[in-house]
Amino acid sequence: MDNDPRAGLAERIAGEITLSSDPGATLRKWRTDFEVSQTELATELDVSSSVVSDYESGRRESPGIALVSRLVRALLDIDERRGGDHIRQYARVLSAGFDSDVVLDLQEYATTVPLADLYDAIDATEVVAGDRDRVSGHTIIDSIEAITRLRSEDFYRLYGQSTNRVFGFTNVSRGESPLVALRVVNPTPNAVLLHGLSPDELWEHAPALAKRDGFSLAVTTADIEDIRSELHSLA
Incomplete structure (x- = not known):
């Protein structure tokens, strides 16, 4: 089990997005799983909502590693401010083996x-x-x-x-x-x-x-x- 659930979850999300044949759809899956709106994510990243929408729809070129890292960090930061439910859920599943x-x-x-x-x-x-x-x-x-x-x-x-x-x-x-x-x-x-x-x-x-x-x-x-x-x- 990861000693740091947040780090383990970040690695998992980033890996899925980076390796996905449709990175935008995978990003959208994780964003909705975290119950974060496009507007909330855009605000956290200090970009317009259309930027997030364009990545998720494939209208923009697939995000590079640096941007994926920012996207993942933003999702986790939002989750932590809300109480960290998704991070704790990941830890519970891993702790059960x-x-x-x-x-x-x-x-x-x-x-x-x-x-x-x-x-x-x-x-x-x-x-x-x-x-x-x-x-x-x-x-x-x-x-x-x-x-x-x-x-x-x-x-x-x-x-x-x-x-x-x-x-x-x-x-x-x-x-x-x-x-x-x-x-x-x-x-x-x-x-x-x-x-x-x-x-x-x-x-x-x-x-x-x-x-x-x-x-x-x-x-x-x-x-x-x-x-x-x-x-x-x-x-």
Whole structure:
């Protein structure tokens, strides 16, 4: 793990932008992930908003290393002034022993949250009610990366401080792989959220597996960044 999470995150962002086949789109991804507007970033850089817009749209030549460094530093400075939530999130994922390509978000809440309120906040539909109706944290996982790269014992570390949480899976087609993978994990989380599905698209055996293991099962098609933002507002 990086001793300095900010430095580690800066290196990651700069590397992604520099090596990307579309640096502008990658810059836009990180800016929106940090919930920073083009105007805020431009002000931090002391340039006009159109300059940021031009880089993100590809109207300007790809930014050089020096400018990428300034852009990354500006994003991190803004985040630190706001309390450093994104830097701390990066540190939490690394401290759990995962790459942030696998675990997109991991958060503990100050108090337990009713699942019904959480589902309302992220526009999720509960398909199966679980044995427990409150959670105290969430873990959002890229299902493809997790299933191809993690061993069964690694899934226990995804719980963070408690199994009393929502496991959210992205990159889901019907939900078969995540639910089968959870069969090897005991105990199971309080709730499983499958992203990118409507109830009609869900694997037909998914409800039965959820009922068997006693966890709530929900689906949502909301934007993943909106989901992360809403979940963090619950913390």
